[in-house]
């Protein structure tokens with residue numbers, strides 16, 4: 465699978481996609497420091513370009529014939545930290561859509577802050593992509609469930625030509641871990657026991673890893689860590705201490721236990737607790753902010769999923785932190801890339817949505833027959849290589865072109881076609897219901913009726929008129 469990245473930054477998203485086995489053949493960004501970082505760590509296929517000038521890149525991307533275009537257009541215009549007025553940056557989301565719609569790769573992936581979902585720019589981008597023939601899978605993912613110890617909620621839109629909406633959502637949801645990753649999960653294995661040996665001078669390190677050469681042992685050696693100890697950035701105290709400070713956003717907590725994920729990494733995450741915070745700390749802080757470990761820049765880069773040996777060019781700390789904060793954590797994009805690649809290769813199929821079985825039972829099938837229909841649906845989907853189609857007729861036509869299908873008996877072929885038709889009918893009804901709240905209530909009632917064993921025709925009869933008269937049936 466050959467891919468092009470737009471707005472590649474330092475290369476977090478590319479790194480994960482490459483680790484998943486996707487061949488990233490070109491990447492673009494306008495920022496010199498980001499392009500330089502990408503070149504050093506990911507590869508020489510990166511180019512510096514202003515993507516607002518769509519025409520300057522479309523011909524060369526088209527010539528590359530990628531299967532996938534991915535990227536995270538800049539988000540400051542949408543993020544809670546920004547001014548919330550959609551401006552030039554938001555228009556780059558539209559530029560992303562125009563490039564994708566013009567090049568028309570089979571797939572696209574767009575990552576952004578969750579707030580972008582409600583923006584005008586995304587509405588416009590969606591129209592462009594929809595008209596170009598893409599179906600959407602929209603997920604809101606928290607990075608802490610996808611391989612980094614960080615509560616980072618992001619919007620992830622995956623598009624594929626001709627696909628039915630929601631086609632990848634079940635795969636992305638089922639890849640989430642059962643519990644969020646914590647700082648201890650990331651650091652503990654690597655952090656040996658720490659030893660407190662108070663330095664003579666406050667500016668020097670006082671906590672040493674058991675793997676380090678000790679300073680000269682003095683009479684003070686071996687005392688417990690004092691209450692008000694201000695951690696030195698080079699201390700190996702992270703685990704010993706059990707708490708870290710992270711500059712709070714929107715009056716949140718400044719102190720976190722290492723048994724929690726870190727909050728979203730921002731470009732100010734590395735700042736120390738200043739006198740203002742110390743004078744007025746968040747009441748939820750479990751211990752005093754002055755007594756906890758301060759994460760180093762490198763530790764923060766690791767929380768964002770960058771490997772330890774990532775080379776950051778010699779630029780200001782602010783710029784380095786900006787690149788880190790901008791990135792999609794590589795472990796997260798690796799999971800997403802693996803899912804996409806697996807579907808692209810036809811190795812997995814989407815889960816059957818909603819209550820298809822109950823719907824079939826409601827239409828008079830026995831449970832055993834309904835289960836059979838579902839099994840046939842999954843079988844047909846495997847023959848389709850996990851593809852779903854907006855048009856049921858096209859879905860059946862594609863199924864019929866499969867060699868395996870052609871070798872099946874007439875009865876089996878008919879069962880598979882029928883399963884696809886029934887599921888398409890079910891989804892169409894489900895969609896119409898979701899658009900219409902009255903239908904939604906009727907559906908809830910029908911589901912309840914099915915569950916207590918009321919036959920479908922009785923439930924239908926009870927639902928004549930304004931839809932609010934089913935009580936006598938429910939009572940029955």
Ligand SMILES: C[S@@+](CC[C@H](N)C(=O)[O-])C[C@H]1O[C@@H](n2cnc3c(N)ncnc32)[C@H](O)[C@@H]1O
Pocket residue numbers: 471472473474475476477478492493494495498513514515516535536537538539556787790791792793
């Ligand atoms: C959210 S960051 C992308 C981070 C990247 N996905 C990663 O994982 O590292 C957005 C990037 O868009 C770039 N950018 C902003 N305006 C641009 C423009 N007009 N043309 C190209 N790149 C631009 C910024 O330099 C920044 O690196």
